[in-house]
Amino acid sequence: MEKIKKSDSELIKLYKEGNEGAFECLLHRHKARVYTTVLLIVKDKYIAEDLLQEAFIKAVKTIKSGRYNEEGKFLPWITRIAHNLAIDYFRKEKRYPTVILEDGSKVFNTLEFAEDSFESAQIRKDTHAKLREMIQELPPAQKEVLIMRHYMDMSFQEIADNTNVSINTALGRMRYALINLRKKMNKHNIAYDQNIYPR
Incomplete structure (x- = not known):
């Protein structure tokens, strides 16, 4: 894919104006970093791939709705979305962790x-x-x-x-x-x- 030497902000502006290729460029530019962040948390490549896709879908919806206002900070923003999705994934899992209190005693x-x-x-x-x-x-x-x-x-x-x-x-x-x-x-x-x- 031909590299477009444009900033994230410029690409988002183009995407808002209807240039679908601009978002694709953002995706290619940042997906490896976002994927790595998620993989470090969930430690499962299939779940990480699903959450990566979900993060970019969420980003698209936010940008298209006009609610995106992190100009020039697309990577931290998309990483945060992915990070929160990973946290939510674990919250929904029916896991029973041993929570250890600040004095060393175990809950339950x-x-x-x-x-x-x-x-x-x-x-x-x-x-x-x-x-x-x-x-x-x-x-x-x-x-x-x-x-x-x-x-x-x-x-x-x-x-x-x-x-x-x-x-x-x-x-x-x-x-x-x-x-x-x-x-x-x-x-x-x-x-x-x-x-x-x-x-």
Whole structure:
């Protein structure tokens, strides 16, 4: 494909004016970077390809609706869309992570040793559903780092790289997320390992 030496902003302007090839040029220019970002999070090339496609479809809709206003910053914007889709993917997955609080105690640790009777399995399912609900109520930056750490098993360095913050900021957000989560658990009387962390 012949390279068009135009900026992202110029290509978006052309696309808005009806030049379909301009968006194709943007896609070819940035898809590798966006794909890599998503792949680092989901660690599955097929899911990464799906989310990449979804991100660019979302971008098209936003640009066509006239809501795009990140002039000159197309790459960070499209990367953020893809990044958020990857986070949403994990949020929708019915996974039961072990969330470790800021003092080292595990959320629902006591449930891990329960016999897998129908009743205990149902209690565990309901409790984890409540946990996911409480995680959703956290401030966006805290929610993001907690999901990436506990649901995606990402290192703090990976989290820092993927969210464009320092490792100290990522650690700080995680600490506040866990403190807030514990407050919510106390409020709802949800158990964590009280042998390690007495009330």
